[in-house]
Amino acid sequence: MNDIFKALNDATRREILELLKTKDMSAGEIADQFNMSKPSISHHLDILKRADLITAEKSGQFIFYSINTTIMEDVLQWILTFKK
């Protein structure tokens, strides 16, 4: 839970998730959407991956990232405990 909230606590990472919501993308494609160096994006991807919010699959020289919506269920359940 800690890792998930940590991962979600950054606007860039949340935007990456929004991007991956529409389609799978390579690290480079993702980086192209931001005004930020590739190593920085790579680092954000790593944090999202560690939180299991995304998965990575290598395809030749590319690495394609996909969103893992099942993890969102955990956050959802946590939030729901607060609904009166």
Place this chain on the structure above:
Amino acid sequence: MNDIFKALNDATRREILELLKTKDMSAGEIADQFNMSKPSISHHLDILKRADLITAEKSGQFIFYSINTTIMEDVLQWILTFKK
């Protein structure tokens, strides 16, 4: 949204929310539940308040804190956009 995720990105603050889920509590009562100085808890309460996740009401020398569940709705909606 940024403030909300920022506020939720700390185990102590999430525990404070869990406490307030059961009943309203004064700052001191809340602080008693943690092995942490009162100023530190006060700071956490301030962050939760700024995110509108809790509200404060003064009663004599006490300040009572309550959870504001309506804000959780925003997070809920954001999360739901990821449910496939």
Place this chain on the structure above:
DNA sequence: TATATATTTAGACAAATATCTAAATGTTTT
């Protein structure tokens, strides 16, 4: 009015975080 109680504010400090550039790794193409 003086003292005790509840809470916050101020200031300091160590640890965590986000970012960068440079270098390394691995894959494809010529």
Place this chain on the structure above:
DNA sequence: AAAACATTTAGATATTTGTCTAAATATATA
């Protein structure tokens, strides 16, 4: 095999964050 491309790793640095102690503010009580 060399060059080009895709991505990550390493190392540096500035900023943010969580915590503390000491002091300030505000209320209640003796």
